[in-house]
Amino acid sequence: MHENSPKTLRQNLLQERAAFAAKQDYAQIQADLIDHLNQLLAEQGSSWQSIALYWPIQDEVDLRSTLLAWVKKAPSRTLTLPFARPDKHLDFYQWCQGDKLIPSKHGVPEPDPNNATRPLLNPDCILIPCVGWSSSVVDGKTHYWRLGYGGGYFDRTLAELRKKNPKLVCIGVGFDWQKLDDAQWSAQTHDEPLDMLLTESGLLR
Template sequence: MTFREMTSTSPSDKQALRRDLKRRRRALSAQQQRQAALALCQRLKQLPEIRRAKRISLYLPVNGEIDPTPLIPWLRQRRVAIYLPVLRPFSGNRLWFVAYDANTPMINNRFGIAEPSPRFAAQRRHRLPAWALDTLIVPLVGFDQQANRMGMGGGFYDRSLAFMRRPGPAPALIGVAHACQQVEALPVEPWDIPLTAVASDIGVARPNKTG
């Protein structure tokens, strides 16, 4: 599949691109994954959106996603509160953001992803509304140089962050990925929530602020 073909907006082409990009990241060896994670986290430490944040959401990786968790000890040292995305019960494809530390009780959700247990997450004192976070580190399947993001297709982040289309407090959104997940261009859908930047193991992409 060429970059030109990857820019197609048809559903079947987007599904094919998703499959191809997932294969790319799964093809990385365990050593390549570890090296990429460490390189990514060194880049994240330099981003102003990370350095000034006091409340950060990140994710626990699955299926070859680049791993942001080597950042956690550095965040703890800086007394940054860490939150994880949790599937919100009885709500179509939306997320809660739940406090995470060494004592947080964890389960595997229906996608096999570790997350804080429903009983823990259901207690309001353990959650923070998305607008109150300073920065979200979010996974992606593909990205381009303009920091456009292709997600898993479930729309969890886009629905949970829809408030960002309106004026008001909003977090910085930092997408993270392996460099092999970059393509020349991605279509932008009306419901997509723009990212502040995308960081990979070899660089940082930000949208051009033109016009």
């Protein structure tokens, strides 16, 4: 069981993820998750022009090659990476393979906001890594929630971007075992719901 402190919970989950990633069957589990992403891109990818991905850290699933392949299928498609602003919001800048990235204060590789060749973009779809996740049912509809690293960057950003683009699709990326029950963690009023959750078992909508 995880302790109830969100900080302790995150630490425990990150330790579990490191152990999970070291297991022999991890490559197959990661491949299963990516297969489900490819299926989603085949079904809905043509309706998106820009997808925001993340640079994988601390044993997060690496989706870069899958999304680079998606971009190559149409010249109008772009990928973006998040840049953390001092006010704890994220901006998304175009990213191309081979771009030089700069480490954030948290050690996450980020795009250079001063690179004039890589514009600031509002993505149509955002893929967000989960440290943990949960679900709840409200008025017969299932909502999915993300436990992140605790900075609140994505929640602030999603609230802002959804006002500009009501069709924005936000997808959490995680594993089945990361699901948390109410005794472990429950979403707070400031938490933004996910539109979908992607795990090795499939896509939860």
